[in-house]
Amino acid sequence: MMGPGWYLRRLSRMGPAEVVGRARHAVVQRQWRSTLPTPPDWPAHPRFTATLPTGVLGKVSGEAVSRLLATADELMAGRAEFFGVERTDFEAPDWFLDPKTGRRAPSDRYAFDVPYRSEDTVGDIKQIWEPSRHQHLTVLAAAFAATGSSAYASRVAEHLRSWWAANPPLQGPHWVSGIELGIRLLSWVWTRRLLDGWPGAAELFEENPDFQLQLWHHQNWLATLRSHGSSANNHVIAEDAGLLAAACAFGWFPESAGWRVAATRSLDVQLGRNTFPSGLNAELASEYHGLVLELGLAAAVEADAAGTPVPDSTWGVLLRMTDALASIVDTRLRPPRQGDADDGFGLIVDGTSTDRWASLLASGEALFGRLDWWPPVPGDDVRTALLASLASRTPRASGVRPGRRPAHLRDAGMTILRSGPVWVRCDGGPHGFLSIAAHAHADALSLEVRHDGVDVLADPGTFCYHGEPQWRSYFRSTLGHNTLELAGHDQSVSGGPFLWTRHAVTKVLDVQTPDDGPSRWSAAHDGYAPAVHRRTVELDGDVLKIVDEVRGEGVPEAARLAFHFGPSVTVMLDGTTARLRWTAAAGAPFAGEPGPAAGGPVAGSAAVESAGRAGSPVVELAAQAGSPAAESPAHAGSAAAGPAGRAGSPVGSSADGGRLGSPVAGGAVGAGSVADPVAGRVSGSLTGAGSVVRTAVMELPSELAWTVHRGDTEPPLGWYSAGFGRKEPATTLIGSGSPGHLTTLLRFS
Numbered sequence: 001m002m003g004p005g006w007y008l009r010r011l012s013r014m015g016p017a018e019v020v021g022r023a024r025h026a027v028v029q030r031q032w033r034s035t036l037p038t039p040p041d042w043p044a045h046p047r048f049t050a051t052l053p054t055g056v057l058g059k060v061s062g063e064a065v066s067r068l069l070a071t072a073d074e075l076m077a078g079r080a081e082f083f084g085v086e087r088t089d090f091e092a093p094d095w096f097l098d099p100k101t102g103r104r105a106p107s108d109r110y111a112f113d114v115p116y117r118s119e120d121t122v123g124d125i126k127q128i129w130e131p132s133r134h135q136h137l138t139v140l141a142a143a144f145a146a147t148g149s150s151a152y153a154s155r156v157a158e159h160l161r162s163w164w165a166a167n168p169p170l171q172g173p174h175w176v177s178g179i180e181l182g183i184r185l186l187s188w189v190w191t192r193r194l195l196d197g198w199p200g201a202a203e204l205f206e207e208n209p210d211f212q213l214q215l216w217h218h219q220n221w222l223a224t225l226r227s228h229g230s231s232a233n234n235h236v237i238a239e240d241a242g243l244l245a246a247a248c249a250f251g252w253f254p255e256s257a258g259w260r261v262a263a264t265r266s267l268d269v270q271l272g273r274n275t276f277p278s279g280l281n282a283e284l285a286s287e288y289h290g291l292v293l294e295l296g297l298a299a300a301v302e303a304d305a306a307g308t309p310v311p312d313s314t315w316g317v318l319l320r321m322t323d324a325l326a327s328i329v330d331t332r333l334r335p336p337r338q339g340d341a342d343d344g345f346g347l348i349v350d351g352t353s354t355d356r357w358a359s360l361l362a363s364g365e366a367l368f369g370r371l372d373w374w375p376p377v378p379g380d381d382v383r384t385a386l387l388a389s390l391a392s393r394t395p396r397a398s399g400v401r402p403g404r405r406p407a408h409l410r411d412a413g414m415t416i417l418r419s420g421p422v423w424v425r426c427d428g429g430p431h432g433f434l435s436i437a438a439h440a441h442a443d444a445l446s447l448e449v450r451h452d453g454v455d456v457l458a459d460p461g462t463f464c465y466h467g468e469p470q471w472r473s474y475f476r477s478t479l480g481h482n483t484l485e486l487a488g489h490d491q492s493v494s495g496g497p498f499l500w501t502r503h504a505v506t507k508v509l510d511v512q513t514p515d516d517g518p519s520r521w522s523a524a525h526d527g528y529a530p531a532v533h534r535r536t537v538e539l540d541g542d543v544l545k546i547v548d549e550v551r552g553e554g555v556p557e558a559a560r561l562a563f564h565f566g567p568s569v570t571v572m573l574d575g576t577t578a579r580l581r582w583t584a585a586a587g588a589p590f591a592g593e594p595g596p597a598a599g600g601p602v603a604g605s606a607a608v609e610s611a612g613r614a615g616s617p618v619v620e621l622a623a624q625a626g627s628p629a630a631e632s633p634a635h636a637g638s639a640a641a642g643p644a645g646r647a648g649s650p651v652g653s654s655a656d657g658g659r660l661g662s663p664v665a666g667g668a669v670g671a672g673s674v675a676d677p678v679a680g681r682v683s684g685s686l687t688g689a690g691s692v693v694r695t696a697v698m699e700l701p702s703e704l705a706w707t708v709h710r711g712d713t714e715p716p717l718g719w720y721s722a723g724f725g726r727k728e729p730a731t732t733l734i735g736s737g738s739p740g741h742l743t744t745l746l747r748f749s
Contacts, residue, residue, distance in 0.1 A: 013435040013436045014230055015229060017229065018228060018229025028225065032170055033112070036169060036170060037220055039212070039216035039217065039220070040253060040254050040255075046206040046207075046250075046252040048192055048193075048196070048202070048250075050189070050192075050193060050248065050305055050306065051193060051196045052145075052194075052196070052389055052390075056386060057145055057385070059385045060146075060380065060381075060382050061380050063380075064350065064351075064381050064382050065146050065382070066351075067350060067353050067354050068146060068349070068350055068351045068354075069146065069351070070351050070353070071139055071351035071353075072142070072152060073143075075090060075136055076091075076140070076151065076155060077091075078090045078091035080136060082127055082130045082131065082725075083100075083127060083130070083725025084723065084724075084726035085099050085127060085725065087099055090131075090136070092158070092162065093162075095107075095128075095131065095132055095166050095174070096128060096166075096172065096173070097128070098122070098123025098124045098125075098127040098128050100124050100725070101124060101127075103119075103123030104123070105121075105122035106122070107166060107167075107172045107173075109172065110171065111172060111173070111174075111175035114172065116173050116176050119466060119467030119468075124467055124725075125173065126724070127725075128173055128174075129174070132163065132167075132180065132184065133180065133187060134163070134188065134191065135183070135187055135345060136159075136348075137156050137159055137160065137187060137191050138187050138190045138191050139350075139351070140152045140153075140155055141153070141156055141190065141191045141194035141349075142194050142349040142382060144156070144195060145195075145197075148197075150198060153195050153201075154200075156204075157204050164213075165210070167214075169213065169214070170217070170221075175221070178221070178222055178227055178236075178238070179227075181218050181221055181222055181239070182222060182238035182239040182240070182242025182243065182295075183242060183346065184242070185218055185219070185242035185246040186242050186245050186346065186347055187347075188215070189245045189250070189302065190298075190347060192249070192250075193249070194349070215246065215250055218242075219246055219247065219253070219259055220255075222242060223259055223262065223263075226239055226240075227239060230434045230435045230436045231436075231438075232270060232273065233283055233288075233433055233438060233439070234274070234283065234292050236266070236270050237267070237270055237271065237292050237295050237296065238346070240263045240267035240270060240299065241263075241296065241298060241346065242299075243263040244260060244264055244267060244299045244303060245298060247263060248302045248305070249302060249306070251306070260303075260306075260308060263299075264303065264308070264314075267299055267310065268310060268311050268313055268314045271292070271296055271317045271318070272313065272317055274292060275292075275320065275321060276409070276411040276412045277320070277411055278409040278410065278412055279320030279322070279323055279325075279327075279409075280321075280324045280409055280411075280412040280414060281321070282412075282433040283339060283432065283440075284339050284413075284414075284432060284433065284440065285339025285340045285439040286328075286336050286337065286339065287339075287340070287341035287343070288339070288340070288341075288344075289324075289325065290325075290356060290357070290360060291344045292321070292346075293318065293325070293346075293360060296314070296321070297318055297346075297363060297367070298346055298387070300314055301367075301390040301391050304391050304392040305392075309392060315396050315397035316397055316399055318367075318397070319396075319401070322360070322361070323364075323371065323402060324406075324409065325361065325364070326361055326364070326371070326373075327402070327405050327406045327407075327409070327416070328409070328414065328416055328425075329361075329375060330423040331421055331423065331450075331453050333375060334357060335357060336414070336425045336448055337448060337455075337458070337459035337461055338414075338425070338427065338443070338459060339432070339439050339440055339441055340438075341723070341724060342462065342724045343723050348383075349382050349386060350381050354382075358378065358379065358381070359383055359384060361374070361377045362377050362380060362381060363383065363384045363387050363388070365377060366385075366394060367388060367391055367394055367396045368395050369394075371402070373402070373405040408508075408511045408513060408521075410508070412429045412430075413427065413430060413523075414426070414428075414429055415428065415513075415521045417513065417519045417521060417537065419519070419539050419540075419541055419542065420542070421453075422542060423448075423453075424448070424449050425448040426445075426447060426521045426523070427443055427444060427445060427446045427447070428444075428445065428506050428507070428521070428523035429506060430503070430506070431444070431492050431500065431504050432500060432503065436498065436499045437503055438498040438499065439498070440492070441476040441477075441481065442476060442478040442481070442492045442500075442504070442527075443459070443478070443481040444478075444491050444492075444504045444525040444533075445483045445506070445523055445525055445533060445535040446459065446482045446483040447482045447483070447546070448482070449482075449544060449746065451582075451696070451748060452584055454568060454569075454582055455565075455567070456565065456566060456580065456582070456696065456746075457563055457564065457565065457566075457746075458564050458565060458566040458567075458720060458730070459481060460480050460719055460720050460721060461720060461722065461723075461727075462475055462721055463475045463719070463727045464725065465497060465498075469497065470716060471716060472497050473494070474717070474719070475719075475721060476494075477490055478490045478491050478527075479560060479562055479717070480564070480717075481562065483533075483561075483562065484533055484550070484562075484739070485562065486533070486550065486555075486559050486739060487528070487556035487559075489528075491504040491525060491527025491533075492504045492527060504526060504527030505526050505527075506523055506525040507524055507525070508521070509523055509524060509534070510522040510536075517540075518540035519538070519539050520536070520537070520538045520539075521537045521538075522535065522536040528550075528556065530553045530554045531550055531552045531553065531554050532551050533548065534549045535547065536549075542747065543745065543747050543748075544745070544747075544748075545743065545745055546746070547743050547744075548561065548741075548742040548744075549740070549742075550739035555739060557738055558736070558737075559704075559737060559739035560734055561701065561704060561734070561742060562734055562735075563578075563700075563732065564720070564732045565580070565730055565732070565733075566730065567720045567728055567729075568582045568583065569581070569582045569730075569731065570582065570731075571708070571733070573706065573708055576701070576702050576706060577698070577699055578697070578698040578700060578733060579697055579698075580695060580698060581693055581694070581695050582693070582694050583691045583693055583694070584691065584692055585691060694749070695749040696749060697746075697749075699744065699745040699747075700733065700735060700744055701742040703737055703738070703742060704735030704736055704742065705735065705737055706733055707734050707736070708731065708732070709732045709733075710729045710732065711729030717732055717734070718732040
């Protein structure tokens with residue numbers, strides 16, 4: 001549970017209007033405790049008319065249907081996985097059980113009395129909430145629509161009746177958070193749509209008093225307690241999308257028309273506020289970009305299908321978001337791993353092996369039309385055909401779109417440098433969204449580097465939200481990212497797991513992304529004011545150069561420069577030379593470079609852009625942007641970097657998972673077994689059919705003493721989270737010493 005200090009810090013980030021609004025919500029919640037709101041009479045003979053056009057699923061490829069049925073059949077067998085935890089009880093799930101901790105959340109308490117943040121009391125609330133989004137039911141319903149097998153539909157009915165009986169209005173943990181209610185409503189809309197043609201559909205939904213009660217209370221909750229102020233992030237989008245979709249598809253209440261109008265207006269406003277003009281989501285968390293885009297598209301096509309379309313401005317934001325996604329993905333259509341990621345989806349009607357980002361781009365292509373510079377999207381999916389069939393027309397939006405692939409999304413501070421298969425994300429944007437920056441990480445000036453879609457220098461990810469504060473702190477810390485930490489502190493100040501009380505201010509000083517030749521990016525931040533950290537990155541062919549400088553007054557004596565490697569990369573440290581190896585699929589195609597459309601130089605070779613307040617040390621540094629940073633010559637080799645440890649010593653894992661390596665003059669090496677020829681490998685293999693070994697060499701700054709870490713726990717260091725709730729050891733190099741002028745070179749073979 002959060003202590004009094006957290007509540008005071010949280011209150012300090014609210015404006016007067018938000019304080020008043022939260023007080024009003026508290027009054028409503030108190031009233032509902034004693035007097036449950038009463039729904040109006042249900043119409044005598046409601047009819048569901050929001051059906052799919054005939055023959056839509058016939059347009060979906062057999063491969064996409066096979067993926068769908070494979071997942072649906074696993075669910076029918078009672079097997080499911082949520083955040084890395086496998087469940088075998090999904091024939092008849094316990095809606096309150098956290099299988100990870102074995103704890104069971106209280107089901108009979110008033111919703112707003114449930115201490116959902118306390119893992120000791122309720123378990124991991126994400127494990128409890130996720131199945132109750134009912135997105136597994138949309139998969140089963142889609143399997144029925146594709147096959148006509150009533151077994152899928154009957155299982156859906158069993159789960160819905162079970163859930164409605166176990167979760168009366170405003171009782172238990174599933175009535176606490178609006179985002180859960182909004183996504184659940186979307187699932188119910190699509191479940192009913194996909195079950196059309198099953199003889200029991202009307203009895204389960206429009207003729208069912210239990211559904212009537214649940215539907216009204218869900219919508220009344222969302223219309224009354226909508227997120228606002230510093231919490232008006234992706235949560236409010238989910239709330240609006242669910243309310244709008246339900247009011248369109250199940251518009252049988254006296255309030256339905258008013259709910260539809262209010263949700264349409266709010267969705268339009270909030271999508272605009274949550275999205276930069278460039279099209280990137282303002283939370284600067286890639287998975288939330290995907291979530292918001294999915295929610296927005298589902299709500300917009302629902303309104304189209306009901307004959308009450310959303311404004312053109314709503315479609316315009318969704319178009320910009322789609323183009324922005326196309327602009328930032330790597331050669332395998334993966335977006336950056338920036339900020340928080342909790343594996344949240346807006347609408348699921350596909351099998352688990354369907355690629356999320358390819359699906360979103362395919363939907364964008366169907367709804368808006370593709371641009372010449374878009375990467376090719378392989379294969380197809382189920383959801384795209386369904387969404388496009390409900391749109392009143394395609395392309396659904398018009399307007400000015402980028403004529404070439406943007407490399408620098410100025411307002412979001414994101415720059416993508418590309419050279420063949422090399423993809424580099426440079427972070428020079430705002431710390432986060434709104435006053436609390438809930439899903440931000442302390443990652444200013446951090447980098448991600450991929451080679452043909454493989455994480456080489458990786459953003460470690462998120463792993464968890466509640467219950468494990470040490471891990472939550474690590475995965476969003478400065479040391480947990482590929483950037484420079486000073487004096488042992490994060491660049492921004494955390495006030496809790498979803499709260500930042502001081503935000504580092506970052507400025508992009510120079511961006512050059514010509515059609516040919518080297519590309520360059522330079523930025524600085526004031527997170528260690530009055531000292532300023534400046535980083536310059538240059539990509540020239542297969543050589544990446546990183547220069548870190550600390551300028552100004554009060555420069556701390558202690559610095560740590562971190563480089564985190566992807567889990568498939570093996571690292572062999574020889575002094576200050578790190579030799580990297582990983583495997584890639586032999587001859588695998590990738591989304592090729594679009595040639596001249598890849599991006600051009602920003603106006604002026606030294607574009608100065610503000611992401612924060614004037615007068616900060618970064619603003620003062622901007623005056624120097626026109627002159628390139630002095631750069632030291634490349635290291636001639638490990639011998640020039642000072643005395644080394646054991647030559648060729650591989651990075652390995654210690655038996656107890658503890659810290660690997662101790663400082664030595666000029667470098668350090670791991671304590672793993674030298675006999676292991678691929679020590680440091682976490683997953684994959686350096687040999688195997690259909691694979692090829694890739695290599696790179698990294699010359700590290702000789703001014704720092706380098707240590708190797710993999711799977712440390714006290715404190716955490718050397719970890720990679722591929723998805724929420726999952727983590728695995730990965731190699732991290734830490735250079736410790738005095739800040740100054742530090743040059744790192746990464747050469748791909």
